[in-house]
Amino acid sequence: MQLKPGSFCPLLKKDCVGLQCSWFTKVQGKDMNTGKDVEEWGCAISFLPLLLVENSGQQRQTGAAVESFRNEMVKANEATQQTLFRQLASSLPPLPADAPRLISK
Secondary structure, eight states: OOOOOOOTTTTTTTTTGGGGOOOOOOOOOOOOOOOOOEEEEEEHHHHHHHHHHHHHHHHHHHHHHHHHHHHHHHHHHHHHHHHHHHHHHSSSSSOTTTTTSSSSE
């Protein structure tokens, strides 16, 4: 069973006037659930819940992409630090045999 929305406009207190209304607009895109193309005319106010859900989904995707990018940058930074420490350690002269050591063996 599919429910059909009514055509009563609460702002005008009468039936929707369709294209005569400034808020009667076309929404075009892809349905995220089915992948099908969507092209639908309707009241902008009635589209708000659908658009809010879509916006939340896009924000989740953006958050996941930022987190993934951050994790890759952390790995790259750690690799760079290890490389720099190895180069620094190999360029230092060896300690004399009688030099005090901080860590005992």
